[in-house]
Amino acid sequence: MTALALPLAEPRARFRDLLASEWLKLWSLRSTGWSLLLGALSVIAFNAGQAWDHYRYWTSYDTASQARFVRDGMALMDAFTGNAGMVLILATAAMGAMTVVGEYGSGQIRTTFAAVPARRSLMAAKVLVVTAVMTGFGLAVAGVSFWVSQAILSVHGIGLPVSHPGAIRIVVASALLAPVSALVGMALGTLLRTSAPTIVSSVVLLLVVPGVVSEKRYWSAVLAHLLPQKAWQRLVQIGDWPAFFPWTVGGAWLVYGAWALVAAAVTVLSVQRRDQ
Template sequence: MTTLDLPGLPGLPVASVVEPRARFRDLVGSEWLKLWSLRSTGWSLLLGALAVVAFNVGTAWDHYRYWLQYDAASRADFVAHGMALWDAFTYNAALVLILSSAAMGVVAVVGEYGSGLIRTTFTAVPARGALMAAKVLVLTVVQVLFGAVVAGGSFWSTQAVLSARGIGLPITHPGALRIVVASALLAPVCAVVGMAVGALLRKSAVSIVGAFVLLLLLPAVLTERRHLSAVLAHATPLHAWQRLADAGPRAEQLFPWSAGGAWLVYALWALGGAVVTVLAVRRRDQ
């Protein structure tokens, strides 16, 4: 309580009003509404999902169409080594998924800077770290669901196509579930990395190019023929996904690594991206 001195009414008590701090669940709810209020969110997810599934189904259809033209030895190897899993989630589909998810992560952060809404947001919520943490959590949940739908849909549709030739595999086949989970989690990992790049660069075009270089171009130029280059390659999400999605006969590798190491790469990139996103706004101007 405070007092207000007025003529004839000295010491009149006046209740002080203290603005309550926004609870974290309120921030999460706000960011959820903000994300889905953008028309581009739904379209980005829909078009990204269709493109990814199309790449995978197209590869499975190619094997279905030309199956009878393969020689007997090739067909036997295909079945014996479970190579139908290669169609469950292809390399080209992974590239599309990485670009789509990273771009959405960039836009989730940079979009507010471009429109100037970030000034209003930070004025309403001075706790910038909590605000960005809520943004990371919301986008991560959306991308986990997106990745699960895309990876699960790709597996079901590709194996359904191949089953018409009697060569489709169930989800219980060794390595099948790992491919689906690894492909699904690739989406949130790359989305969070995109958010980190956007929080650092704050320009849409520059941030998307930066995410492209970091997640796609850099892994493409790293070779596994040299030890240092192989170590750096293994530390990227794309190569980690390749290791986890490796089904069928494995080629001889100069510097082999474990699936556990690939899962660790996923975790470190996701954690690092979240930390950078939260800390990048704390000591910088709007």
């Protein structure tokens, strides 16, 4: 009697295989490299432009203004400017969103989930890859921005080394703004699934809302302090600035961590029971 051949079950994908797959998927897109390059050049240009402005007009400042600039370490304000922070948020949030909505738009997500039924594991791998890439991108941009801006100012002898108090915090906070923004973009992309609403929602949440909330009243100050852009502004703050409701550097770091963790959790968990 001939025994019936049983079909061999295909082995489950190992998590490291999912990581490798998501890594290849991200870098197989030509737009990834170009987007990172253009984003980096834009951010660095804003920071270098601010430093160049101070360098160019340094001799026109009066003695008191020059002394205050040096005394307060204001050269660090050129290391990563507010405009550069806005560009970084926009670029990385959009890239994070597109890693998700791009697959939904093309329909590739159905094939992906059919090949890997473990949706949460797949999305966790996507989150880790995007976080790693954006962290490296943020470190490169923040590091180069610091070096370029301080090199420009050093022509007049007013540039500061990275060992200066507060310099490392500015570089690290600016670098981590990239993965935090990208994770928020991913979370919104997972919930909304289409490009336009996701990008608009990212802009509103990460840039518009922080711009309209006032820190002059307690309730709105609490809301402002819970936003990642406001947390970044607190972390890169130089010296003591007057505030109606001041908050701590430690609190700003906690806001960073909370947004990253919640956004990652939404991205991973929201796909489990939703039809694709």
